[in-house]
Amino acid sequence: MARERLYLFDTTLRDGAQTNGVDFTLADKLAIAGMLDELGIDYVEGGYPGANPTDTDFFSASRGLRGKFTAFGMTRRPGRSASNDPGLAALLEAKADAICFVAKAWDYHVRVALETTEEENLASIRDSVKVAKARGREVLLDCEHFFDGYKANSKYALACAKAAYDEGARWVVLCDTNGGTLPHEVEEIVGAVCKVIPGDHVGIHAHNDTEQAVANSFAAVRAGARQIQGTLNGLGERCGNANLVSIIPTLKLKAEFSDAFEIGVSDAQLKKLALVSHALDERLNRGSNRHAPYVGESAFATKAGIHASAIAKDPATYEHVAPETVGNKRKVLVSEQAGKSNILAELERIGIKADKDDPRIGRLLEIVKERETAGYAYEAADASFEMLARRTLGTVPNYFDVTQFDVNVEQRNNAKGERVTVTMAVVKVKVGNDNMISAAEGNGPVNALDRALRKDLGQYQKYIDGLKLTDYRVRILNSGTEAVTRVLIESEDENGDRWTTIGVSPNIIDASFQALMDSIIYKLVKSGAPA
Numbered sequence: 346m347a348r349e350r351l352y353l354f355d356t357t358l359r360d361g362a363q364t365n366g367v368d369f370t371l372a373d374k375l376a377i378a379g380m381l382d383e384l385g386i387d388y389v390e391g392g393y394p395g396a397n398p399t400d401t402d403f404f405s406a407s408r409g410l411r412g413k414f415t416a417f418g419m420t421r422r423p424g425r426s427a428s429n430d431p432g433l434a435a436l437l438e439a440k441a442d443a444i445c446f447v448a449k450a451w452d453y454h455v456r457v458a459l460e461t462t463e464e465e466n467l468a469s470i471r472d473s474v475k476v477a478k479a480r481g482r483e484v485l486l487d488c489e490h491f492f493d494g495y496k497a498n499s500k501y502a503l504a505c506a507k508a509a510y511d512e513g514a515r516w517v518v519l520c521d522t523n524g525g526t527l528p529h530e531v532e533e534i535v536g537a538v539c540k541v542i543p544g545d546h547v548g549i550h551a552h553n554d555t556e557q558a559v560a561n562s563f564a565a566v567r568a569g570a571r572q573i574q575g576t577l578n579g580l581g582e583r584c585g586n587a588n589l590v591s592i593i594p595t596l597k598l599k600a601e602f603s604d605a606f607e608i609g610v611s612d613a614q615l616k617k618l619a620l621v622s623h624a625l626d627e628r629l630n631r632g633s634n635r636h637a638p639y640v641g642e643s644a645f646a647t648k649a650g651i652h653a654s655a656i657a658k659d660p661a662t663y664e665h666v667a668p669e670t671v672g673n674k675r676k677v678l679v680s681e682q683a684g685k686s687n688i689l690a691e692l693e694r695i696g697i698k699a700d701k702d703d704p705r706i707g708r709l710l711e712i713v714k715e716r717e718t719a720g721y722a723y724e725a726a727d728a729s730f731e732m733l734a735r736r737t738l739g740t741v742p743n744y745f746d747v748t749q750f751d752v753n754v755e756q757r758n759n760a761k762g763e764r765v766t767v768t769m770a771v772v773k774v775k776v777g778n779d780n781m782i783s784a785a786e787g788n789g790p791v792n793a794l795d796r797a798l799r800k801d802l803g804q805y806q807k808y809i810d811g812l813k814l815t816d817y818r819v820r821i822l823n824s825g826t827e828a829v830t831r832v833l834i835e836s837e838d839e840n841g842d843r844w845t846t847i848g849v850s851p852n853i854i855d856a857s858f859q860a861l862m863d864s865i866i867y868k869l870v871k872s873g874a875p876a
């Protein structure tokens with residue numbers, strides 16, 4: 346049976362840009378649009394040309410996307426003609442394939458916010474669709490507050506949607522602007538709309554204020570809608586928009602949807618999903634949600650011993666989909682509850698052959714337990730576990746030795762008489778027969794130490810050039826004088842591979858140093874650097 350086409354519309358660069366603390370530069374917008382396009386998204390909404398210089402610049406040139414590059418803006422202002430509205434003119438000037446207009450669909454908003462008549466609002470919708478179509482653009486209409494408007498005055502809300510459709514808009518998008526509508530209400534209302542406007546012209550734009558934006562999007566599809574709007578990682582103001590990173594794999598991997606619908610994202614593109622999700626967080630300079638469905642680091646992680654041994658026999662026993670399909674990895678956590686079967690399963694996963702009767706396996710288990718009591722958390726630091734396992738099994742080359750390091754933090758007045766804090770690190774490294782000294786300044790002791798350590802590793806430098814530290818987390822364990830510091834460092838390399846390392850010590854610099862060293866050595870092992 347032929348599957349129906351379902352379209353994906355991304356608004357990360359427009360609605361997602363409303364997120365508290367998010368401010369995209371032009372370079373960010375170009376990079377994110379590129380990622381969305383590579384993922385196979387049908388519509389990439391770029392912003393609001395004319396509203397701010399970044400968006401105007403972004404739309405000053407054609408961006409050469411495979412998907413439809415879409416500009417967003419308001420319908421003509423009430424009381425003006427379409428040819429005498431500067432906002433509309435800027436929108437029509439934008440180098441875009443499609444224009445998404447936003448219009449009020451709630452009579453109360455038309456009266457109170459827009460201060461105009463219901464009829465003038467309908468005329469504004471019709472005129473705007475008409476003029477954009479005449480300029481050769483595909484047209485979408487976002488019906489703002491559609492669900493609340495429908496509950497208050499279904500006739501008027503429908504009239505707004507119908508006006509755009511009758512004038513030739515390709516899509517009429519029903520927006521749950523306040524995000525408070527529940528899935529059964531969405532299903533019922535979208536069903537009613539689809540009796541008046543064919544479902545393959547109806548879209549859903551859900552906000553996450555009851556944490557059901559994803560569920561609301563699927564409810565709309567069940568009721569007939571054929572376009573879903575959302576953002577990467579659910580970015581958006583307040584509680585965010587519908588999360589396309591959760592929606593896409595559900596559409597691709599759950600039979601209810603994959604049997605019925607085809608989307609623009611191929612199986613190969615789906616494998617890039619985790620990478621795209623993490624790359625967005627990195628651009629925003631924030632840690633990724635470890636517990637994000639499908640793409641989070643913990644999405645396929647299992648802790649208890651009996652689960653781990655079952656997973657080793659057949660992964661499907663505890664997984665709803667295969668992690669590789671979305672570019673994620675299975676992870677069996679090594680924890681205090683770990684038994685030998687856990688350790689063996691994890692070793693097998695990271696490609697270390699070991700015999701269950703090997704006495705070194707028992708020793709590794711002892712060390713893990715001892716260290717976890719001291720504050721290490723290997724379940725959160727896969728790369729440090731791997732280094733520990735390889736060392737215990739005797740297979741990590743001694744690439745270099747750090748013979749000495751020194752970190753100096755100084756606070757003083759600079760030449761301008763301003764109070765400044767300056768941090769400097771000096772590291773002595775022995776690589777083979779060469780002794781090297783590197784010094785670097787940093788914005789803090791750990792940063793300075795990292796920069797000095799990675800400044801010159803002689804013959805190994807080329808293997809770590811692509812290494813980046815993407816996250817650094819510090820936690821103080823215990824209390825009072827017994828306090829120890831736990832440092833987790835997340836790293837990424839030129840292939841987009843990510844790993845986490847750990848250090849624990851009463852001294853934060855020492856803990857950070859352990860985690861840094863593990864990360865560098867992990868990278869050298871991974872790159873096959875010669876001993």
Ligand SMILES: [Zn+2]
Nearest residue numbers: 360522550552
């Ligand atoms: Zn919105």
